[in-house]
Amino acid sequence: MQTFQQSFAHAWHLVVTGDATLLEIVLLSLRVSVTATLIACALGLPLGALLATQNFRGKWLVNLLVNTLMGMPPVVLGLIVYMMLSNAGPLGWLQWLYTPGAMILAQTVLIMPIVAALSRQVIDDRWSECREQFQSLCIPWHRCVFTLLRDCQTSLFTVGAAGFARAISEVGAVIVVGGNINHLTRVMTTAIALETSKGDLALALALGSILMTIALIVNAVVLGTRQRLQS
Amino acid sequence: MSDATAIEQSRIIDHPMHNRAQSLLPLKVSSLSYSIRQRALLHNIDLELTISGITAILGHNGAGKSLLLRLLHGLIAPTSGTVLWHDRAVAELEVRKKQAMVFQKPFVLRRSVAANIDYVLALRHAASRDTRDKLLRDANLLDKAKQSATSLSGGEQQRLAIARALATDPSVIFLDEPTASMDPAATAAIEQQLQSVNRQGIKIILVTHDIAQARRLADDIVFLHQGAIAEHTPAEEFFARAHSTAAQHYLDGQL
Ligand SMILES: Nc1ncnc2c1ncn2[C@@H]1O[C@H](COP(=O)(O)OP(=O)(O)OP(=O)(O)O)[C@@H](O)[C@H]1O
Ligand SMILES: [Mg+2]
Numbered sequence: 001m002q003t004f005q006q007s008f009a010h011a012w013h014l015v016v017t018g019d020a021t022l023l024e025i026v027l028l029s030l031r032v033s034v035t036a037t038l039i040a041c042a043l044g045l046p047l048g049a050l051l052a053t054q055n056f057r058g059k060w061l062v063n064l065l066v067n068t069l070m071g072m073p074p075v076v077l078g079l080i081v082y083m084m085l086s087n088a089g090p091l092g093w094l095q096w097l098y099t100p101g102a103m104i105l106a107q108t109v110l111i112m113p114i115v116a117a118l119s120r121q122v123i124d125d126r127w128s129e130c131r132e133q134f135q136s137l138c139i140p141w142h143r144c145v146f147t148l149l150r151d152c153q154t155s156l157f158t159v160g161a162a163g164f165a166r167a168i169s170e171v172g173a174v175i176v177v178g179g180n181i182n183h184l185t186r187v188m189t190t191a192i193a194l195e196t197s198k199g200d201l202a203l204a205l206a207l208g209s210i211l212m213t214i215a216l217i218v219n220a221v222v223l224g225t226r227q228r229l230q231s
Numbered sequence: 232m233s234d235a236t237a238i239e240q241s242r243i244i245d246h247p248m249h250n251r252a253q254s255l256l257p258l259k260v261s262s263l264s265y266s267i268r269q270r271a272l273l274h275n276i277d278l279e280l281t282i283s284g285i286t287a288i289l290g291h292n293g294a295g296k297s298l299l300l301r302l303l304h305g306l307i308a309p310t311s312g313t314v315l316w317h318d319r320a321v322a323e324l325e326v327r328k329k330q331a332m333v334f335q336k337p338f339v340l341r342r343s344v345a346a347n348i349d350y351v352l353a354l355r356h357a358a359s360r361d362t363r364d365k366l367l368r369d370a371n372l373l374d375k376a377k378q379s380a381t382s383l384s385g386g387e388q389q390r391l392a393i394a395r396a397l398a399t400d401p402s403v404i405f406l407d408e409p410t411a412s413m414d415p416a417a418t419a420a421i422e423q424q425l426q427s428v429n430r431q432g433i434k435i436i437l438v439t440h441d442i443a444q445a446r447r448l449a450d451d452i453v454f455l456h457q458g459a460i461a462e463h464t465p466a467e468e469f470f471a472r473a474h475s476t477a478a479q480h481y482l483d484g485q486l
Binding site: 129130132133135136137138139143147150151152 | 301304306324327328330331332334338340341342350351354399
């Protein structure tokens with residue numbers, strides 16, 4: 001067991017020298033979570049807008065589902081996606097289990113409800129202010145949605161960032177469907193879990209600090225964008 | 232007449248149909264009622280507007296003026312009764328597209344002042360820099376064109392809302408207390424603009440609490456009292472001697 005100082009020194013060394021293993025893990029993490037966030041936004045924002053602006057049969061059921069999925073523990077969602085992707089499951093033919101594809105799918109399922117629920121709230125608030133004005137201008141529904149999405153872009157950007165933060169920091173879903181395979185499906189959070197349990201604190205610390213830096217950058221970008229768009 | 236109004240006029244004179252409101256008039260409202268949860272907010276409204284002048288709707292707070300405007304514009308459906316514009320139901324898109332409304336609480340899109348106008352012009356397939364600049368000049372907002380619309384003051388936002396309503400090139404325009412948050416100069420400018428627009432045949436239906444304004448602008452007065460029309464009288468007659476006691480009390484400043 002190394003001392004803490006040694007671990008920190010080694011972690012720092014890994015980061016500044018751009019250690020290949022470290023880099024590989026970080027890049028895969030970003031690839032998986034960015035892709036999942038983009039897909040989740042592409043599906044979740046229109047769903048949020050639909051729930052905020054339209055009434056249809058079974059809407060309460062969709063709302064219930066979205067709200068429930070939003071608070072689901074990632075491991076449980078991982079388990080569901082695992083069963084879908086396993087050979088006996090409906091998506092077994094994809095042969096995605098233990099690939100980055102499975103991890104993207106699991107994270108998309110994880111954060112899509114969050115994006116949908118948060119954007120529903122944002123758009124709902126704005127919709128109540130502008131519904132009559134849009135109706136008066138005879139704006140067709142799809143155009144209302146585009147206008148609303150654009151009008152709420154600052155808040156929706158924050159929603160996307162929240163989704164990304166949740167994706168990149170979760171461990172339960174990716175470890176179940178990805179399996180934490182070295183060079184293939186090992187991402188930052190699963191690597192931290194593994195290395196810590198092995199007692200290799202240096203890599204874990206290095207990854208942990210990178211994860212925190214990413215969170216810092218995302219928040220800085222969100223704040224910066226808010227200020228720029230508001231001025 | 233100011234340059235601004237002359238420009239506004241030329242824009243409308245260019246339009247092929249001279250007295251455009253005639254394509255929608257007369258407005259016939261029969262036995263119109265509107266209730267929410269068994270509460271009758273408007274009852275048995277009968278109203279006929281034939282001329283394309285300026286009609287002012289007066290009445291105490293909560294009398295139902297804003298609701299009546301919404302019903303006439305087809306934003307809400309009546310519980311019973313009909314609203315017909317030139318014998319066509321207000322629910323028809325063709326009818327509604329020829330109408331514009333300026334709401335009591337101004338609404339602006341979260342983009343620049345100019346973009347707010349551009350949005351509506353694009354909606355009506357009439358995007359043009361010149362038209363936009365004319366509308367903004369008339370609203371005295373041209374120097375604020377690039378500013379974010381949400382950063383405008385209340386009165387400025389209302390002026391933008393009026394400019395945006397005019398951008399739809401309407402035949403009928405509804406205004407719900409448009410000058411309530413404006414200073415005297417802006418009020419005078421808006422009144423002048425409304426009169427000039429009206430002279431070109433655009434029907435104006437206006438809700439106001441400003442009795443002097445109604446006196447200056449209106450050709451006829453609809454007085455609403457507790458959800459019913461107390462009277463519909465030519466303006467001169469109304470201000471000389473209102474028929475209903477409710478209107479007399481209103482003019483005297485009593486409840
Ligand atoms: N959605 C609603 N639900 C319940 N009551 C309503 C609703 N909309 C309006 N009312 C009621 O209908 C009445 C008329 O409202 P309206 O907004 O038309 O008044 P108004 O004449 O425009 O008053 P003001 O001069 O204050 O603008 C009010 O008593 C109001 O409380
Ligand atoms: Mg009102």
